[in-house]
Amino acid sequence: MSSHTSSPFDKFATKASRAPFFLYCLLLVVIWAPSIVWLPMELWQLIINTTTTTIITFLMVALLQNTESRNDAAVQHKLNALADGLADLMQHTAQQRHGPESHGLDQSRRELRRAVGLEDDESA
Numbered sequence: 467m468s469s470h471t472s473s474p475f476d477k478f479a480t481k482a483s484r485a486p487f488f489l490y491c492l493l494l495v496v497i498w499a500p501s502i503v504w505l506p507m508e509l510w511q512l513i514i515n516t517t518t519t520t521i522i523t524f525l526m527v528a529l530l531q532n533t534e535s536r537n538d539a540a541v542q543h544k545l546n547a548l549a550d551g552l553a554d555l556m557q558h559t560a561q562q563r564h565g566p567e568s569h570g571l572d573q574s575r576r577e578l579r580r581a582v583g584l585e586d587d588e589s590a
Contacts (some may be wrong), residue, residue, distance in 0.1 A: 479532040491522070549582040 472480070495514075502510045556575035563571070 475528075475532065476536070479529050479536075482529055546582060549578055553579045 498514060501513075505513070553575045556571050556578070560571040560575065
């Protein structure tokens with residue numbers, strides 16, 4: 467995989483996808499719930515409704531999309547590596563054979579590489 471630096475959001479998303487972050491969120495709700503005793507009911511409801519419907523909902527959507535994008539990129543990388551390996555195997559097999567079979571195999575290899583967007587000079 468390429469060695470790129472993660473963005474601050476990627477780092478946050480990675481940390482947020484772990485259990486301690488969600489336990490922290492649960493702790494906030496546990497702390498908020500008994501505050502009904504000293505906060506007026508309207509303010510108490512406003513706090514949780516605003517928090518959950520806007521901030522947390524949008525944050526969770528962003529986290530899910532970030533995680534899905536990273537997962538999709540990893541799967542695509544693996545598929546490209548498999549297709550590249552298969553194309554190399556087909557090329558090796560075509561080189562060992564001579565005649566019309568090798569031409570058909572070589573043509574199939576080129577079609578496979580073109581279908582998955584691999585260049586002839588790109589390696590896994």
